[in-house]
């Protein structure tokens with residue numbers, strides 16, 4: 496049977512989509528290849544959020560195409576995901592070796608398209624149409640990792656799309672309008688995962704706090720998203736629940752209260768703030784103020800004082816003044832994020848921000864990016880250092896990515912902890928004393944494990 500190489504760019508949603516495609520292909524008998532130049536099928540699952548991600552995927556495909564086509568005339572070369580959706584056929588015009596383009600609502604069709612291309616039944620497939628119900632099609636999992644060992648954690652896609660239309664963001668155009676799966680469907684997928692050894696699920700969507708707003712709605716003062724968390728929480732054998740990404744707008748009191756009430760809901764939150772300036776938040780069409788964001792953080796910390804909070808920030812949005820940038824710096828100091836992903840603004844075509852006045856010079860964006868990153872690192876280092884001496888529960892996920900001789904897991908606050916231990920700890924919840932802190936990593940004292 497043919498072998499498939501898949502490379503994923505971008506967010507966890509993309510990782511999850513790639514996993515589902517891989518699982519479908521493996522179920523049909525395909526094998527997974529580690530080297531694109533030895534594969535029969537090369538799929539790049541692309542990201543459009545920033546131009547750099549698009550350029551990387553295009554560069555990779557053109558490199559693979561030039562090497563592979565001469566060796567394997569019949570190889571299938573495909574783009575999937577957000578760039579496939581937004582550019583469609585244009586990608587084949589640009590890279591004529593590419594013969595497959597699969598949009599964001601068509602991942603479940605990838606296997607059929609590949610089969611028909613390999614069999615010579617079609618020469619080119621571009622499938623980027625909208626498809627009703629496609630949000631419920633990302634459900635197959637490939638839990639066996641490269642080491643044949645079962646995964647302990649898993650992503651579960653709960654919804655697709657976003658209706659927020661932040662002025663910088665391409666996602667509403669590449670992923671479409673919000674569509675949610677049913678609670679029963681999601682719970683049943685989570686149950687299957689738990690039966691296969693998964694202990695922790697991360698509920699995924701572009702804007703998970705909008706989950707089921709139209710399809711399910713509020714009940715007893717609880718949003719559909721909180722109802723979903725409650726239902727997943729009921730699953731025996733599931734130890735931990737996380738989600739990403741929420742929107743600050745959706746952080747109602749019902750969700751804050753859920754953190755206090757539902758012990759499986761881990762005390763960590765990735766809440767994208769984007770900017771600390773009210774003027775800027777307005778231009779970004781974010782739908783909250785700096786004060787409201789700070790209030791959410793205060794409320795969460797009142798319920799779970801040890802909660803780990805991370806965020807996304809954009810620097811260099813059109814017209815960003817020195818004052819507005821300073822407001823973002825001061826917000827970071829005020830909140831003390833565990834970590835923040837700081838992005839340089841990237842113009843995305845057809846978004847409102849692309850047409851805004853005063854696009855900032857590259858050098859200024861670089862300068863602000865470096866300055867904010869240094870501040871974020873400094874704050875994070877202090878927070879991580881403060882954990883030393885504490886005993887924390889970690890869920891052991893497998894060998895450390897940096898040093899295979901050690902094991903690693905995550906605290907409930909979502910900090911990575913590395914410790915000396917063997918495979919027998921995989922999947923276990925262990926209490927570990929933190930003996931030192933490195934760069935966004937903690938090191939545990941293995942003595943306590945004996």
Ligand code: 5AD
Pocket residue numbers: 544545663664665767769807808809838839840841842843
């Ligand atoms: N430029 C830079 N960063 C962006 N993001 C989204 N769109 C853009 C853009 N045009 C960032 C936001 C978002 C994260 C996933 O990517 O911070 O939260």
Ligand code: SF4
Pocket residue numbers: 657658659660661664665666667701702742
């Ligand atoms: Fe993009 Fe805004 Fe939707 Fe997030 S909430 S996916 S930044 S439009």
